[in-house]
Amino acid sequence: MLLDARDMDYTALNTMLRQESDCRIINCLGHRFLGAGMSDKRITISGIPGNALGAYLDGAEIEVFGNAQDAVGDTMNAGRIVIHGNVGDAAGYAMRGGKIFVRGDAGYRTGIHMKAYQEKNPVLVIGGRAGSFLGEYQAGGTIVVLGMHTDGRPIVSNFPGAGMHGGRMYIRSDCAGIRFPVQVQHHPAEEEDMALLRPILEEYCACFRLDPGPLLESRFTVVTPDSANPYKQMYVAN
């Protein structure tokens, strides 16, 4: 079903989305909450979707051929969001399942409060660079930053992993010059780390028709909470 979003407000557009099965939206311009909570369809979007794209997503698949704005996949539970451009701030905020793949850069607070539980293990991959507070308060799941950006800025900005107490981050860099907070530890990725990363990168590359080979051969730094840190105790040993 083709939906022309021009001159349509986001409530009407979301109502139509709910009634249809697979949809293609064209002329999207700032329509908010697209696909929120949806579980059973595939939505492709041309244009710029508004904030909270795929919030609470519960199994649906969303693909955007352009940039997305703030709070992509806020608290999403399952499904997949593929963004061919950049995302704004707080992508994957409190995400607890599913996958978000971004070809371009991400803003501040990417993956903040991400968590995992039993079979739910969210994955967030950024193709370019990520802003400050990447994975702040991360409690579970996997965040990957690939650094394929070309503007020469650092792959991650200030305070990556501040307050992190679960999950892991992969940063495709030796991370020299990056200041991590005291509650995380980081080490060059080893074979077992790369074995966990491989299926993620293969799926990511398939979405964007990239060759995963060179990426898999690159040097990654793995960031995890320091096991001796008090945050983990606070959340687990109560």
Place this chain on the structure above:
Amino acid sequence: MKREGEIRIPSGCAIAAVISTEGRRMDGGGIIRAMIPMHERSNGLGGGFAGYGIYPEFRDFFALHLFFDDSAARKSCEQFLKDHFEIVHDEKIPTRTIPAITGEPIIRRYFVAPLKSVLAAQQVDEREYVARTVMRINSQIPGCHVFSSGKNMGCFKAVGYPEDVGRFYRLEEYGAYCWTSHGRYPTNTPGWWGGAHPFGLLDYSIVHNGEISSYDANRRYIEMFGYHCTLKTDTEVITYIMDYLLRRQGLTLEEAASVVAAPFWTTIENKSEEDKKRLTYLRSVFSSLLLTGPFSIVLGFEGGLMALNDRLKLRAMVTGRKDDRVFIASEETAIRAMEPDAEDIRYPAGGEPVIVQVKEGCF
């Protein structure tokens, strides 16, 4: 109903701006369009615009825009203006009657020059004189509010959604080389016309999305220098801080940005020796002017603008460009609404000022 100044309100919001670096005049249609996809960021309790270069025929005179509660207030204020200024022209600000905008005050503009004899007697320059006089009207003459006081520029604001406010003020009939705009989302508001953004003093205007938690510390400091914060909104105090730092202290725009959005000490530690010295100096001397809490602002001034986020970037801001035009907005969609083919979409970091100036001689 309690008015602005009697109650303190937090707010969310939408901002947008466009500037032509060639000084090309653009009508207000584009900036109104920018606010439409961001409708949800406002709640109908305030919208406004600032246009620069809109009064070329009176470019050497201060354009005072005033709200009056009633004709008695107007009468007393007009007498005050006559005593302090030469008024070369005055008129009702043209508006369009639309159902979305109601309850308007009396809205007039006065093109004025300070009386030379008064300037000489008070030994102040004309900008200082106008700033002081605006403070006096707003704090001492009941029922009157000066909401714009720069040369060759003007603020236009009202209670309503910004796109309606733009139509109300017939902005399509003005040509500006720079427009800024604001949609307001005050959550506990009395919603008064004077409390809408932009806030203006002389040619400085501020549109602001956010909520600064340092308001009272900033206010106490800035009031030592003769500013009167009559409206209890954080945006008013930001406007006066910018006037103080730029006009009275003579700081550069970059320096002013490093004062209000000062980097963390841990960030300063990692800078070069020269930067470390400069940033430490600014943080120390103007420590009371650090704005804490979330904000994204656009400061307009004669010949340019500066966009700035708080150092944690707790509010959204995107920039873009097309030919001679630079766009700034809370959301990329607002930029696309002005120019579908905008290029070079960027996301400035927290505390990183985006400064755009019109070519010298073109404004």
